[in-house]
Amino acid sequence: xxxxxxxxxxxxxxxxxxxxxxxxxxxxxxxxxxxxxxxxxxxxxxxxxxxxxxxxxxxxxxxxxxxxxxxxxxxxxxxxxxxxxxxxxxxxxxxxxxxxxxxxxxxxxxxxxxxxxxxxxxxxxxxxxxxxxxxxxxxxxxxxxxxxxxxxxxxxxxxxxxxxxxxxxxxxxx
Numbered sequence: 001x002x003x004x005x006x007x008x009x010x011x012x013x014x015x016x017x018x019x020x021x022x023x024x025x026x027x028x029x030x031x032x033x034x035x036x037x038x039x040x041x042x043x044x045x046x047x048x049x050x051x052x053x054x055x056x057x058x059x060x061x062x063x064x065x066x067x068x069x070x071x072x073x074x075x076x077x078x079x080x081x082x083x084x085x086x087x088x089x090x091x092x093x094x095x096x097x098x099x100x101x102x103x104x105x106x107x108x109x110x111x112x113x114x115x116x117x118x119x120x121x122x123x124x125x126x127x128x129x130x131x132x133x134x135x136x137x138x139x140x141x142x143x144x145x146x147x148x149x150x151x152x153x154x155x156x157x158x159x160x161x162x163x164x165x166x167x168x169x170x171x172x173x174x
Contacts, residue, residue: 001138002040009033040077041138046070051110059119063128065110071135073098106133 011032015021051065075081081099112128 001042002038004038009037041074042077043074043135043138044072045135046072059116061114063110063112063114065130067108067110069106069108069133070102070104071106071133073100073102074136074138075099100136103133108133 009032013026015025016027020027047067047069049065049067051063054062054064056062108131110128110130112126115125117123117125
């Protein structure tokens with residue numbers, strides 16, 4: 001997933017009236033971002049699924065399946081992630097390392113049954129059960145953008161391991 005987010009890189013200025021605009025006197029809170037906001041995240045995931053059907057009688061069929069999912073670690077192409085060490089509270093550079101531990105336990109059984117009520121294959125009652133897993137959304141890492149808070153950007157934009165994003169403010173007279 002490639003994302004360039006250059007919103008407000010040209011700045012945002014507020015003026016109380018047209019005369020202040022012509023004089024170049026911003027009022028209120030103005031800001032501007034700078035730096036390289038190009039981030040390229042990826043995640044290599046794999047899955048396997050096995051299924052078989054068992055016809056117990058002409059009217060009753062069971063389907064049994066088993067799926068295994070491995071959702072790869074979300075990484076940034078140029079090593080542009082960092083994380084917080086929970087033991088110390090310090091920010092650490094992840095680079096091409098891990099933001100989180102991978103989950104190898106995503107074994108998901110599937111079971112279903114089909115019952116032909118009147119033996120005419122016109123009315124069939126079906127039921128099923130399955131366990132399903134999902135991957136982390138890359139938006140959780142990219143979606144923080146450069147400003148999840150003004151001074152503490154998320155893992156993709158904090159500048160400790162990737163190109164930094166700068167933030168400058170101007171407080172005008174209101």
